[in-house]
Amino acid sequence: MTRALRVHATGPLALVQDLGRRGLSGVGVGRSGAADRGALRQLNRALANPDDAAAVEVTFGGLDVEVLDEGLWCCVTGAPGAVRVDGRDVGSHAVFFAEPGSRLVLDRPSAGLRSYLGVRGGVAADEVLGSRASDVLSGLGPAPLAAGDVLPVGTPGKRFPEVDSVTAPDLTGEVVLRAVRGPRDGWVEDVDALVASTWSVTERSNRVGMRLGGQTLHPARDQQLPSEGAWRGAVQVPPSGEPVLFLADHPVTGGYPVVAVVVDADVDRAAQLRPGDPVRFRWVEAP
């Protein structure tokens, strides 16, 4: 009996993700992991998996997988939308049992960008440096899923899911990200311009970073900033003046000033923004 999923279609991008690689920044390996960590944790709690079990991160729907010859407990979290099991919509944020041979299809989400399909036992793709995360910047971890792939599913623990649904996030409405002034806030002429205007998420956004357009921040200095460490949530301003908000697969060092850092809890929400969505920032005090 094989516990596995066969991939029939992936939509724009489907990746295996867990909570990422730790302690390897010194050799240039970033954390990576689920872009919306909260959604992955919620998924694993719902399925009685360990917090860091791997799941499939589905960008803008379109995933179509077949359950091979052992039935699986499943759940979809993150961006909400229809989840069809052999054509019948079971909904996202619901725990369900998928029979052997059944087909699971994730429609385009009704709001948000990234959904997570989890299975009890976790996706058991090969680990690289202690994680199954797929890092699109470094190329580490499992390759993006493609039609024909068979994804092994791990052996579940003794616990079973205790809930049949979890709360879906509200991913509609205007997004205001809380941010702390960054270590290099003096490297742009007027850092308050970041919070004074509404930005637009550009098409050139991905898991590495969300590029913001609509206006620009003006560099205040001609010098080059020496390379320095970077972290998820950092808002970096390259010479073009269009800010980049670092997401899960950001580089570990950078040469451009970090003028603000989005509060950790709000980065998951940022990762659910679609190209074209408006976004604003609000200053909060450093803790």
Add this chain to the structure above:
Amino acid sequence: MTPSRVELLPYGDRAVLVELGSTAEAVAYAAALRARDAGAVGEIVPAARTVLAVASDGFAVSDLRQVLADVSPEPDASGRDDSPLVEVPVTYDGEDLADVADLTGLTVAEVVAAHTGQTWRVAFGGFAPGFGYLLGEDERLHVPRRAESRTRVPAGAVGLAGEYSGIYPRASPGGWQLIGRTDATLWDLDRDPAALLSPGVRVRFVDVAS
């Protein structure tokens, strides 16, 4: 080494950026922080003048600040001469070799002699898996990054930028001045450690033409 300056800069609600006076001080500070083995410290990212410290899951940034306030770097442990020495064979035919000669006032032969004639040390990693920022012993090869980045630098390209030398582990965009290339495997997941040039390692470049 008592650092000439240690400044804790805000970096959101999970991290603190520690600014120091030099790369050597940043390397020593990162080593001292690592040696503390404190639970509050999750990730340590040393760089040119800074060390980014990130709180472990379950710890607050205030816990991290307490640890950082207590760190006192020891004399530079990475400067011991029993660190591993890696020889890297290089073909010196990089596209920017002539520009580097102009910028430094040396001849091309003198650039090659200066690059092969000093012992370099991996100060810190970053940029890409397996990329090490190498600090040398003399200042003659200090050159700025190229005004325009290249969209693609091939794997194995040996470059100079600021006070550093480095080797691209795989093809990527890059703005360093390219002086040569090597066949050395810089990153291999089947090797332990995967990075040939991990922090602390000493490096001698060898001119394959000579």
